[in-house]
Amino acid sequence: MFEKLKENKQLWLNSLSIFIVGVGLLFIYFILKNVGLITEEIHTFILLIRPVIIAFGIAYVLNRPMIFVEKKLKGISRKLFKKEITSGVSRSITILFLFLLVVGAIYVLFNSIIPPIIKNLRLLLESLPMFQDSMSYYINELGPYVQSFITQQQIDQISSFVTNLLSSAGTYALQLGTGVITNVTGFAISALTTIILSIYFLKDKEVLIDSLNKGAEVLLSEKVLSRVKQLLRDLDTVFGGFLIAQLIAALLAGICSTIILLLIGHPFAILVGLVTGVANVIPYIGPILGAILGSVLGLFSSLHLAILSLILLTIYQQLDANVIQPKLLSSSVGLNPVWVLIAILIGGHYLGMVGMIVSIPSAALAQIYLTRRYHRLKEKQQI
Template sequence: MRAKIFSDRIFLYRLFLFIVFILLVMLIYRVRDKLYNVVLPCGVGILIAYILNPIVLFLTVKGFKRHVAVALIYFILLCSLAVAMIYIVPVVIAELNKLIETVPFYAREFQNFVYRFRKNYRNSLPVGIQEVIDRNIDQMESLLLDLLQNLVGILLSWFSGLFSFILGPVLGFYILKDLDKLKNSMTRYIPNAYRDRVFHWVGKVDSTLGRYVRGQLTVSLIVGILTSLALYILGIDFALLIGILAGITNIIPYFGPIIGAIPAIAIALLKYPRKVPWVVIAFALIQQVESGIISPHIMGESLGLHPITVILSLLIGGTFFGVWGLILAVPVAALLKVVMVSALEKFESR
């Protein structure tokens, strides 16, 4: 009888924790816009610390004290940033100014392109198919024109979030410098009965995501540089901006390379029609090099997720959390897989 009451209490306790967890997730989702300004700099700081910590450990093994190693790494990064400010940032600003100035031109060229396209197919297709195509073209035209007209506001909103990215490295510096102290202080809040289990989970998460996250960022940087160089050689406008976009979107599996290629193909189609095949070939070659040479050497083992799981994760993340959902969908899915596999193994062992 006592065993039954005890098991009922355990069930009710777990049910209560599950309900609290669901309510907490719902609350976070409802106030996600307000939490964004708080979570973003913390997330950037933790990500920077996570990426740089292996380098810090390597330097400490070589005899450097931890705070000296962190200061040395940040000094190198600040020097690199200074070089970027001198040589790269002026180019980015010039391209942004040029983009803002040429928005009316591209909007007008896009409308002319749609008009010519409609004029060509109306003489050769049935009326019903023409109406379907017209509706889809109207929607796409409205969407693209709204995007072009609001482009300045979008760019300004991005720059308004630069404070979070400036605050992130500062938080990352202190996390890296005092990481051992933070680990010890956090360990005190974990009950002794669960401490080994928590360390086991942390080790599993690190082994699952560590190399993937660092490798994916490295591959994306290389893809961004190759894209900028290719477009610069082809003489396509905004080569650096498109390269940055291609590097960022390359983090998204399957769809990322397509998203990164669309702006370059669109600009070439509207202003340099004869260069469109060369732009497509350049992106295809870069992706072949990335998937066949760069990724296998840098990424190593994949996360072991089935393509269907990856696509569903991207759909769910993009639908509920936008761009950040697309970027974080695959790592979160990998974490859930680790949790589910470990839970099943524990259940089967019992």
């Protein structure tokens, strides 16, 4: 048989192909048969390295502020002492300053924001049994016109749906918040591990990048490595700018929504502001969710408050969607506000909420590569 294989090259290639396909099918069968075990192992591994992933995320977010503060610190040193402090000293002072800010923010969160939110959630759960009666009362108050196109049965169905939804969400959020507070020891250990890793990532980022670069030089060719580095630089430029812009936009949405609702005496102002800020990562949809939630929760107090909340938050939503977000995102990712809006519309149409989130950095990355290709073609006089 081996002699035939040597004589007939085609037979050898066919045999090799059959062998590879067979091994591949066996591999697929093994994966399908043990998919539960493999999924469990992957989940366990992710839980194991979760502090590393979170630490990397924190370090990535703080990297740009660190560079900014470090430059300012060196500039101040040159002006005051006529001498620039060493990179090691400036890096250590900058990291200490940033983490004091982070610890201060966490302290404010746990002492000034979480307790009112938990109070809001408890008030919401206590008020839910009265929601159905309130809805019926408000419909009757609006008069025969409204009653002509919505029946009492429909009112009861809507009230029941909203009550169950708010009850489930409120109970889950309350359990999550109180769980974090009661499990202080485990949370503190995990947080401490993450903070230490973040500090090392920031302090030794050049050393870590150099180690990764050496490993990549061994595994990849020079041409491939060059392209990978360029891609990573582009991703950092686009995604980093997008992330910072989204954080600023979310913070503004949360604070502004809370202030608006506090000014009109909304009992759930802080809770609605938090939801609006978190949901604001979804362009357009986030502020709308905040406006709807503010209106629904306003019904627990009065119909007037619900309508006023809806009007004011909708006005802010329009300002946020058409002015604030396009301006922030266009400045951070280098896209014209018109292209930002178009990218969001296309991404949302084809991929829903996920598409709306990833559409802007994807469009910015596409713009970078198209611009480079245009300049290359122009240099070669092909266009």
